[in-house]
Amino acid sequence: MELTGAQIFLECLRKEGVEVVFGYPGGAIIDIYDQIPNYPFKHILVRHEQGAVHAADGYARATGDVGVCLVTSGPGATNAVTGIATAYMDSIPVVCFTGQVPTPLIGNDAFQEVDIVGITRPCTKHNYLVKDIKDLAFTVRQAFYLARSGRPGPIVVDLPKDIMQTKAEFIWPEDVSLRSYNPNLLPHTGQIKKVAKLIEQAERPIIYAGGGVISGGAEDELTWLAKSLNIPVTATLMGLGSFPGNDPLWLGMLGMHGTYAANMAINNADLVLAIGARFDDRVTGKVDTFAPKATLVHIDIDPTSIQKNVAVHVPLVADCKSALSALKAEMEPNLDAVKAEEDHAVWVRQVQQWAETHPLRYKKGGKHIKPQYVVEKVYEISNGDAIVATEVGQNQMWAAQFYKFKKSKSFLSSGGLGTMGYGLPAAIGAQMAFPDKLVVNIAGDGSIQMNIQEMMTAVCNNLPIKIVILNNGYLGMVRQWQELFYNRNYCETCMDAQPDFVKLAEAYGAVGFRVTEEKDVVPVLTEAFALPKTCIIDVRVDPEENVYPMVPAGASLTDMLLV
Amino acid sequence: MRHTLSVSVENEPGVLSRVVGLFSGRGFNIESLNVAPTLEEGVSLMTITTVGDEQIIEQIVKQLRKLVTVIKVVDLTELKAVEREMVMLKVNAEDAKRAEILRIVDIFRCKVVDVSVDELTLEVTGDHGKTEALINLLARFGIKEIARTGTVAMKRALQA
Ligand SMILES: Cc1ncc(C[n+]2csc(CCOP(=O)(O)OP(=O)(O)O)c2C)c(N)n1
Ligand SMILES: [Mg+2]
Numbered sequence: 001m002e003l004t005g006a007q008i009f010l011e012c013l014r015k016e017g018v019e020v021v022f023g024y025p026g027g028a029i030i031d032i033y034d035q036i037p038n039y040p041f042k043h044i045l046v047r048h049e050q051g052a053v054h055a056a057d058g059y060a061r062a063t064g065d066v067g068v069c070l071v072t073s074g075p076g077a078t079n080a081v082t083g084i085a086t087a088y089m090d091s092i093p094v095v096c097f098t099g100q101v102p103t104p105l106i107g108n109d110a111f112q113e114v115d116i117v118g119i120t121r122p123c124t125k126h127n128y129l130v131k132d133i134k135d136l137a138f139t140v141r142q143a144f145y146l147a148r149s150g151r152p153g154p155i156v157v158d159l160p161k162d163i164m165q166t167k168a169e170f171i172w173p174e175d176v177s178l179r180s181y182n183p184n185l186l187p188h189t190g191q192i193k194k195v196a197k198l199i200e201q202a203e204r205p206i207i208y209a210g211g212g213v214i215s216g217g218a219e220d221e222l223t224w225l226a227k228s229l230n231i232p233v234t235a236t237l238m239g240l241g242s243f244p245g246n247d248p249l250w251l252g253m254l255g256m257h258g259t260y261a262a263n264m265a266i267n268n269a270d271l272v273l274a275i276g277a278r279f280d281d282r283v284t285g286k287v288d289t290f291a292p293k294a295t296l297v298h299i300d301i302d303p304t305s306i307q308k309n310v311a312v313h314v315p316l317v318a319d320c321k322s323a324l325s326a327l328k329a330e331m332e333p334n335l336d337a338v339k340a341e342e343d344h345a346v347w348v349r350q351v352q353q354w355a356e357t358h359p360l361r362y363k364k365g366g367k368h369i370k371p372q373y374v375v376e377k378v379y380e381i382s383n384g385d386a387i388v389a390t391e392v393g394q395n396q397m398w399a400a401q402f403y404k405f406k407k408s409k410s411f412l413s414s415g416g417l418g419t420m421g422y423g424l425p426a427a428i429g430a431q432m433a434f435p436d437k438l439v440v441n442i443a444g445d446g447s448i449q450m451n452i453q454e455m456m457t458a459v460c461n462n463l464p465i466k467i468v469i470l471n472n473g474y475l476g477m478v479r480q481w482q483e484l485f486y487n488r489n490y491c492e493t494c495m496d497a498q499p500d501f502v503k504l505a506e507a508y509g510a511v512g513f514r515v516t517e518e519k520d521v522v523p524v525l526t527e528a529f530a531l532p533k534t535c536i537i538d539v540r541v542d543p544e545e546n547v548y549p550m551v552p553a554g555a556s557l558t559d560m561l562l563v
Numbered sequence: 564m565r566h567t568l569s570v571s572v573e574n575e576p577g578v579l580s581r582v583v584g585l586f587s588g589r590g591f592n593i594e595s596l597n598v599a600p601t602l603e604e605g606v607s608l609m610t611i612t613t614v615g616d617e618q619i620i621e622q623i624v625k626q627l628r629k630l631v632t633v634i635k636v637v638d639l640t641e642l643k644a645v646e647r648e649m650v651m652l653k654v655n656a657e658d659a660k661r662a663e664i665l666r667i668v669d670i671f672r673c674k675v676v677d678v679s680v681d682e683l684t685l686e687v688t689g690d691h692g693k694t695e696a697l698i699n700l701l702a703r704f705g706i707k708e709i710a711r712t713g714t715v716a717m718k719r720a721l722q723a
Contacts, residue, residue: 121581122588126631129576146631180573180634304625307618 005133005164006031009097010039012140015172018068020044020059020432022052026072028099028112031164044432044461047453049076051425053083053154054451056094058426061412062387063433064217066093066147073099074112077158078119082419084154085123089416090238091215093152095143102162103131117158125153130160133168138176145176150183150319151302152215185301187318187326194314195273195297196330202271202295204347205231208254208283211238211415212276212300213320214408219243221324222275228337230344232351234262236277237400237415245404246384251351252360255283256551257397260358263549263557265351266291274298276320279309280416281553289556299323358549360401361563368542369518371395371470374525375402378440378468381525386438387412389427391447392420393477395470397547399442421450424467428454431463438466438529445471446495455508458534466528467536469501472543480546484561505536515539565594565691566620567612567646567716570627571635574600574607578632582609585630591615591623595648595713606634610715612691643719646690649712651676652698655705656683664704671697682707 003011009032013021022044025033036043046052049071056067067087071080077098087094101110117129126146128139136159143155199205213222213235219242226233226249233243234254243250252259254266266272272294277283279298284290287310296312298305299320306315316323362372375398378386388403389412390396396413405411412430414422427441441448448469458465473496482490505512511533513524521539528535549560572578579598586593594612601608613623620638627636639646656664664683668675671693677684687697691714698706 117577118580121577121584178631181631302629304622304629306625308622311618 001169002167003170004031004035005136005159005166005168006035008133008136008168008170009140009159009164010035011170012137012172013041013068014039016066016140016144021068021070022046022055022059022429023070024049024052024072024076026076026099026112028073028101028161029070029076029159031161032070032159042432044428044457046425046457048451049079050083050421051428051451051454051457053080053094053096054086054419054422054425055429055432056096057083057087057092058389058412058429059433060087060092060094060429061426062409062430064215064409066095066144067429068095068097070097071099072112073101073116074114077114077116081119081123084120084156086414086417086419086422087154088123088125090414091152091211092154093147094154095147096154096156098156098158100129100158100160103160104162106160116156120156123154124156125151127156127158129158130163133163133166136163136168137171138173141173141176142178146181150181151212185318187316187323189326191314191316192323192326192330195316196327198271198295198297198314199229199273199331203343204269205229205271205273205344206265206269207231207233207273207275208266208277209233209235209239209242209275210277211236213239213242214276216276216301216320218276218320218324219408221321221328224328225324228335229331229340230348231273232265232348234258234265236280236283237413239277240400240411241405241408244406246406248352249348251355253400255557256285256553257401257547257549258551258557259355259360259401260549260560260562261351261355263551263560264354267293267558269294272296274300274312275324276300278305281309284310285551285555285557285559289558358562362545363563366542368545369515369521369539371398371472371541371545372402373518374468374470374521374539374541375399375442377521377525378442379403381522381529382438382440386410386440387427387430387434389413389423389430389439389441391423391441391443392418393444393447393475394472394480394545394547395442395444395447395476397477398470401547420444420447424448424451424458424465425454427465427467428458428461428463431458431465432461441465441467443467443469444476445469445473445498446475449498452504455505455510455534459509463534464532465534468525469536469538470541471501471538472541472545473498474543477547479544483544483546484550485552501536501538505534508534510534510536513537564616564640565612565614566638566640567610567644567714568624568627569637569639569716569718570609570611570633571601572607572609573632573634574605575632578607581630581632582611582627585626586613586623589622589626591619595711597713597715610713612714637718639716639718643722644716645719646714646716647688648691648694648714649686649688650694650698651710652685652687652701652706653708654683654685654701655681655707657681660704664701667697667700673697
């Protein structure tokens with residue numbers, strides 16, 4: 001039987017097992033919307049296309065599956081770009097379908113025409129314009145395959161309106177392999193042996209885990225490696241949750257706002273195992289002085305990540321799971337657990353001492369509520385079991401520092417792009433995937449206003465997300481830089497002119513709370529977390545609190561400003 | 564150092580902008596670029612010459628391989644290869660200088676492809692060294708116009 005392009009498209013989504021689509025209709029995509037009621041998945045109508053992509057991204061991060069969004073041509077597509085770039089920088093599998101003007105009009109500056117394939121070329125893993133109905137099913141299939149395989153990333157598929165109206169036979173392509181794309185990189189045996197030997201010989205090893213451990217599903221293998229060989233673990237922002245945040249070997253995050261222990265350990269280690277990480281400048285500080293005493297081993301699925309920012313001694317191109325499994329197979333038979341424990345005992349004690357002398361801390365007892373205290377309480381009240389999304393800025397760093405992530409896929413944050421406005425829609429995506437879990441968005445008063453319209457999406461879908469605003473009345477992270485490096489010239493970072501967030505919550509049909517005293521933090525959070533409703537908790541925190549430790553941009557990791 | 568990369572790509576719309584966009588977006592430079600279809604249907608060959616230290620060239624090669632529409636990348640600089648470029652030059656050639664220019668034409672085995680009262684248009688084919696040498700030699704006569712194909716290259720049959 002012949003189907004229209006719109007139907008073929010939706011059949012493809014069904015074949016891919018899509019359960020939720022985040023989208024926003026428009027003229028160029030109306031043929032698809034016309035058919036959506038006939039298909040089994042849920043469509044979530046967002047209030048801005050940026051929200052659709054972040055929601056799909058949050059869904060993808062929380063589940064590990066591909067997130068799907070659907071937007072119209074022109075402004076719908078350009079509104080999606082920030083979301084696409086956000087997913088790109090963090091290697092998140094998202095497929096974004098954009099409407100396009102009919103093929104005969106392409107290139108004519110038609111109404112709502114934009115070259116979205118051109119615009120998103122540098123911020124997608126790959127993208128497509130479907131110009132022939134015969135290519136439609138195969139392209140959709142490829143898009144999902146590319147998004148999730150290898151190093152994951154966002155894919156854009158541009159769908160001209162006439163293609164959606166053309167009829168053709170629906171043939172689901174079983175084979176999706178491409179001659180120019182081979183994502184299955186198996187670890188080189190020689191390199192595995194080399195790494196095993198290095199680990200055996202190391203006296204002061206450390207694991208530096210990144211988002212690749214999570215997207216590669218290598219958490220168990222990582223934990224095995226650390227625990228059986230007694231190796232301390234630090235992680236990037238993207239790697240939080242890859243190793244239990246309450247384990248004694250856990251050092252906390254490294255880098256610009258990393259812990260003293262993590263940064264000192266990197267500086268003194270004789271072996272750094274970088275796993276699924278990419279030596280981002282926020283992590284390394286000054287590259288010349290990064291891990292100066294260490295042999296660097298770099299395991300990553302993407303060859304371009306290797307030797308890009310830092311010259312490493314032993315590269316190993318493979319997905320983290322196969323690499324670590326191979327390493328385990330190599331090391332386990334000869335493993336002497338007692339010896340491994342003793343071998344690194346002095347080093348582990350040293351590292352723990354650093355953690356004891358300079359733990360993450362903040363000054364207590366002032367007249368203001370401390371934002372770190374709020375995050376600690378969010379952690380305690382949620383038993384560490386919440387999915388935590390964040391906005392960007394100080395709120396994000398405090399969430400990363402003071403919430404101890406026990407499991408992977410429970411921390412959703414825009415790391416690479418640092419997109420303010422990410423958290424609320426990402427929380428929506430996560431809550432759609434896990435209706436029964438507690439989903440908290442730790443927000444800043446500035447960022448939350450960047451996609452505040454998605455409150456309506458949360459409320460009308462009965463999503464009981466908890467938005468905890470660490471309200472400092474400032475674009476706090478920028479103010480912190482101005483305070484520390486720009487002579488306290490707080491130019492345009494004071495944002496104390498703000499809406500009444502409680503009334504705003506109520507206007508959307510959500511529940512609003514305001515907390516101005518420390519003693520109310522616990523009772524209000526407890527009450528809000530128990531409510532089956534979308535809640536905003538506006539916590540007025542110390543306006544001039546800073547995030548510490550801090551390694552100034554471009555400085556060495558040991559040059560930390562401490563509390 | 565100058566490297567010549569031979570890049571096989573799927574011949575589909577946008578593939579050139581993917582490659583070029585990669586160079587501009589990551590701050591790599593392209594010295595010359597040549598694209599044309601190959602014998603295999605649907606496959607085009609790009610020959611790109613670029614300059615950079617080893618680490619940059621390694622990045623370029625890896626980034627190119629990562630593009631979904633790129634089938635194969637070979638750095639011909641590491642192999643025995645034949646490289647050629649064709650250059651057309653329009654040179655000032657008043658009577659007094661004409662004889663000398665024609666002698667150079669002879670030595671370099673160029674062709675004269677167009678003549679006017681005071682100009683000669685020459686065609687030369689050769690590797691980068693040869694074409695550069697010719698351009699340098701003719702510069703003092705005054706080169707009025709130049710058009711070049713960019714390098715094309717091929718691996719030699721015997722690599723030993
Ligand atoms: C879309 C976007 N615009 C600007 C910035 C630059 N920026 C980084 S942090 C920050 C301040 C965020 O303020 P707020 O949300 O109140 O968080 P706080 O740092 O106060 O916790 C700004 C403006 C950004 N990251 N993203
Ligand atoms: Mg703020």
